[in-house]
Amino acid sequence: MPLLVMKFGGTSVADLARIENAAQKVMREVERGYDVVVIVSAMAGRTNELVGWVNQTSPFYDAREYDAVVSSGENVTAGLMALRLQELGVPARSWQGWQVPILTTSQHSAARFVDIPRANIDAKFAEGMKVAVVAGFQGLSPENRITTLGRGGSDTTAVAFAAAFGAERCDIYTDVDGVYTTDPRITAKARKLDRISFEEMLELASLGAKVLQTRSVELAMRYKVRLRVLSSFEETDETSGTLVCDEDEIMESKVVSGVAYSRDEAKITLVTVEDRPGIAAAIFGPLAEAGVNVDMIVQNISERDYEDHPGAVTDMTFSCPIDQVDRARRAVEAARQAGTIAYEDLIVDTDVAKVSVVGIGMRSHAGVAARMFRALADENINIKVIGTSEIKISVLVDRKYMELAVQTLHDAFELEKAG
């Protein structure tokens, strides 16, 4: 039997009517002759609510219990989806992660797949089950505890199942009808792409475009999964949505193909640290141990002197997600108390956002940075930190300019026009 993976995100299973709508879509694929693995998210808003409860109960929580709580939203939708399919006459069964079992590492709230043995689900398909409804976002650690895969992780569950079961395609049903040149909520000029390369999608996702979880794109690229993003609210067929595929399957040739943003960033500066070998390691080691995801890093020569060593000082600036600021501050202050680093001041700016342009064309075209910086300057948007890689340029700006920066760059690179 050919097999499809169909994933429904939070807004697509937000209430019973939407679960019914999703079940209808699954039934149609079964009628076309497919066995289906359905991956479901929690109902919209549910995971946030669970995270909130954990934080209120225990601010520096035990990650194992965090995962036990926040994974539960998916269990509800998996059961409801299986029931709805049964009501439609489709033989369906729900599976929580441990029942499959979905084996992961023990990095709680950021676990990675180790293995997805097929035997249990295949045995049920052999008995006539047509649809396996699997709770997304969760797995089982070697210590036999429930793990989760990080926010947005159901996308990754879907791709991992597509790889494990040799699915013909992995369809990600969501509340937009595909991947756009930027978040269509930020500008009406955003244009839907028929295709996007794995590499560009990977950058866009890791730079904040939450339409796909970064890890899902990585897995799809590695295991050559045909990955598609499409709307759960519209009638769709084989040609709908956006296909994420290899670069050489794409005709479009724009230098920049998308703009991404990440709203919840923070910038932290250690003012006047010693400029000596090992200082970066002494700062970023403790941050890594504390689980802080450091993103951009800038080291400047400080204007000020360190004790009696004129010039031998530097300022170290880095960015991290805003909800990790307290953790970062604690790690840095502990290192200072332990005497492994010294600094005069710690400045935290929690009003920044990151805006990035992405395109594989950047590899062979100069001038993208200049054009980007000019466009931002023309709108009087100050750039606080710059970061680049082969196919992206990112800037940190004041959060109040984030939308304007996205719109400005979308215009500057003429992304509303097909290239």
Ligand code: ADP
């Ligand atoms: P789901 O709950 O289905 O997983 P998400 O909210 O995680 O859905 O992702 C879909 C959202 O991603 C869209 O509603 C859209 O606002 C946002 N988004 C951000 N960047 C893009 C982009 N480039 N193309 C499409 N959607 C995007």
Ligand code: ASP
């Ligand atoms: N429910 C989880 C989240 O909100 C996983 C997902 O929806 O992909 O992050």
Ligand code: MG
């Ligand atoms: Mg999502």
